[in-house]
Amino acid sequence: MTKNIGAIDRITRAVLGAIFVLSFFFLKSLLFKIILLILGIVLIFTAITGFCGLYKVLGISTCPLKEGGKT
16 A cells, blocks of 8 residues: 555544544444544544545545655
């Protein structure tokens, strides 16, 4: 997998993912809790790996190009 998520994007995903996972413990609606928990886990996973499948499908990359033009 080629990384397609830049540093700022990764930090944003990690922070939002943590907020979503922690909100699981404070909300009352079970459906909303489950949705936020899944979204939080996905955001944290993509922040750790630096790869987003949706970005790949859409042809988006927030990762800066390295020397030689390869990411």
